[in-house]
Amino acid sequence: MEAAYTLENAQVPYLGKERPLLSIEGLTKSFTVHAMNRHIQGCRNIDLAVMPGEFVGITGKSGSGKSTILRCLFRTNFPEKGSMWYDSVAFGYIDLAQASQRQIVYLRTHEIGYVTQFLNVLPRRSAYDIVLQSALETYGSKHPELCHSETEKMLTHFNLAEELWAVYPRTFSGGEKLRLNIAAAMIKQPRLLLLDEPTASLDNASKLKVRELIEQLKNQGTTMLGIFHDLEFMEGLCDREFNMQEGIMV
Amino acid sequence: MQALVEKQRSQESVFDMSDPKEKTMAHTPIIEECPTLVLQGLSRHFGSCCSYCQDENAQLERNVCPRCGTVHALRNVSLELFPGEIVGIVGESGSGKSTLMQCLYFDQEASSGTLHLQSYDGGLHNAFELSSQERLRVRNTMLGMVYQNPYLGLRMDYSSLSNIAEQMISSGNRLVETMIGRGSSLLDEVNIPERRKTEAPRRFSGGMQQRVQIAKALSNNPPILLLDEVTTGLDLSVQANVLDLILRIRRDFRVSMLVVSHDLGVVRMLADRTLVMLDGQVIESGLTDQILEDPQHAYTQQLVYSLL
Numbered sequence: 123m124e125a126a127y128t129l130e131n132a133q134v135p136y137l138g139k140e141r142p143l144l145s146i147e148g149l150t151k152s153f154t155v156h157a158m159n160r161h162i163q164g165c166r167n168i169d170l171a172v173m174p175g176e177f178v179g180i181t182g183k184s185g186s187g188k189s190t191i192l193r194c195l196f197r198t199n200f201p202e203k204g205s206m207w208y209d210s211v212a213f214g215y216i217d218l219a220q221a222s223q224r225q226i227v228y229l230r231t232h233e234i235g236y237v238t239q240f241l242n243v244l245p246r247r248s249a250y251d252i253v254l255q256s257a258l259e260t261y262g263s264k265h266p267e268l269c270h271s272e273t274e275k276m277l278t279h280f281n282l283a284e285e286l287w288a289v290y291p292r293t294f295s296g297g298e299k300l301r302l303n304i305a306a307a308m309i310k311q312p313r314l315l316l317l318d319e320p321t322a323s324l325d326n327a328s329k330l331k332v333r334e335l336i337e338q339l340k341n342q343g344t345t346m347l348g349i350f351h352d353l354e355f356m357e358g359l360c361d362r363e364f365n366m367q368e369g370i371m372v
Numbered sequence: 373m374q375a376l377v378e379k380q381r382s383q384e385s386v387f388d389m390s391d392p393k394e395k396t397m398a399h400t401p402i403i404e405e406c407p408t409l410v411l412q413g414l415s416r417h418f419g420s421c422c423s424y425c426q427d428e429n430a431q432l433e434r435n436v437c438p439r440c441g442t443v444h445a446l447r448n449v450s451l452e453l454f455p456g457e458i459v460g461i462v463g464e465s466g467s468g469k470s471t472l473m474q475c476l477y478f479d480q481e482a483s484s485g486t487l488h489l490q491s492y493d494g495g496l497h498n499a500f501e502l503s504s505q506e507r508l509r510v511r512n513t514m515l516g517m518v519y520q521n522p523y524l525g526l527r528m529d530y531s532s533l534s535n536i537a538e539q540m541i542s543s544g545n546r547l548v549e550t551m552i553g554r555g556s557s558l559l560d561e562v563n564i565p566e567r568r569k570t571e572a573p574r575r576f577s578g579g580m581q582q583r584v585q586i587a588k589a590l591s592n593n594p595p596i597l598l599l600d601e602v603t604t605g606l607d608l609s610v611q612a613n614v615l616d617l618i619l620r621i622r623r624d625f626r627v628s629m630l631v632v633s634h635d636l637g638v639v640r641m642l643a644d645r646t647l648v649m650l651d652g653q654v655i656e657s658g659l660t661d662q663i664l665e666d667p668q669h670a671y672t673q674q675l676v677y678s679l680l
Binding site: 153154155156157193197198199200223224226227242244245246247255258259 | 405454457608609612615616619623640641644645657658659661662665666668669670673674677
C-alpha cells in the first residue's frame, strides 16, 4: 500500500504535474447527540488526495468512519474541521467544506455523483423515468430527445433488461437497484463518483457484475472514490487503497 | 463558458501545492445567480411589544413575551430563494410556518422586515412597503399560493375553469378565449378529466381540489409558488401524484417554490434546501439530506429521530 498523498509528500511528485481532482486535508467529523448528551467520533484528521482518472478504495470495519468521509464530501454530513479542495469546472478550486449550499446543489447535479445500493426515489416511477429524470435535471428540459436517447443508452449500457424499464424499481433485486442507481448517477457524467459500499449484501455473481461495471467506468476515465467491506473485491481494482480504523487512516 | 474556464485555470497555474495558506476559494464563480426572492429580518407579532421583547435576543416563554404577553409569531426570519429551487420549511405546529407563508403572500401584514422580489422592479423596493394596490398586483401576477385548506384558495361554487379565469382576470386578462384555453390546458396538466372541468370544486375529492388549486396558482405563470402543506390529508397515491406534478412544474417552468410541510418525507423528496423553524425562529438551515442525516440543533435532532 502506498503512503497517503499528504501535503508533505504530495509536494514533490506532483509539483508542476497535474493537480489532484480532490485533496482532503485534516478532515474531522464527530456527531453530537443532544438528547443523550453523547459525542460520537466519525473520522479524525483524514488526509487524502485523488488524482483525475484514479480509483481510490477505502476499507475498514463498520463504524470505522469510512462512510463519514464520503458523506462529508457530498455534504450530507457537515464537516467539522479540515478542508476538502475539489477542482471543479464551474467554480475553479473550491473547498467543499465551505462552499455555499447552492454551490453544492450545483455540483451535485453536474459534477459529483453518489451511489449506494439503496434507492431513494419518488414512488411509482418506472426505472426508465428515474434515469430520464436525472438526465433532465442535468441537461434541462429543453432537449428532451437527447435525454431520451441518453437514457436508453445508459440503461442498455448497464445491462438492465429491457423488460424491466417500465417496472417500478421497488421490485428489483439488490444488484438491479444498484445498476439503476449507477445509471442515474452516470447519466450526469460526473467528474467524481463516490461509491458507498456498492457491494454490501450482494451475492458473489452480482459482485462480479459490479466489479465489471467499475472497471468499465474506470476505463472511461471517471475518477472514483469508493468504500468497500471486503478486501478481496478491491484486489487489483483500485489504484490505491487505504484502511481505516477507529476514524483514523492507517 | 469554456474560455472562462481556461482563463480561470491559467490564473491559478502558479498555484503551489506546498503552501495551503495560499489556497483561497475562487471568488469569481462562473455560475452566478440572482435570487428571485430575498427576505430579510421578517418579524410578525401580535400585541404591543414592550422594551424587553423588542430586543432580538430576549428570552421568551416559547414565543410569548413574559412581561407584556405579546405573541411573536415570527422573529427575524431571513431566507433566499433562487430560480428553479425548492426550499422546504419544516417545524412543529405553531412554529410560524403558515404565518411566514401568509406574510409572503400579503395575507398578513409584516411587523418589520424587507422583501425584495427580482420580478418586481429587479428587487429595488421593499415589497412590504408597497401600497395595497401594488401589493395586490404583485400577489396576482408574481406569486402563486396553494393553501392547506382548499376553501381558502378556491371559490367552491364556481367551476374549476372559472376559478382559473378569476385569477387571470385579476392580473388583467380580459379575453375569454385565452382564459378557457389556458385554464383547460392547466387542468389537463394536473389531470382533471375533461367533463369535470366545468364542475364546481365543492363536489371534488380533496386531492382534486388541491390539484385545481395548483392549476389556479400557476395560471399567471408566477415565478414563485408558495405551497402550504399541499399533501397533508391526501392519501399516499394522490400524494405521489401531487409530488410528481410539483417536480414536473419545477423542471419545465423553472418556478421557485417554498414548500411548507411537517411531513419530512415530502420535504426530502422535493426540497434542495430546508429551513427548520421553532417558536417563530429559523433554528437551522441546510441541504435537505444534511438536515435529515446530520441535524445539528437539539430540536432538529428530536424532530428527525421521530421520523418513522
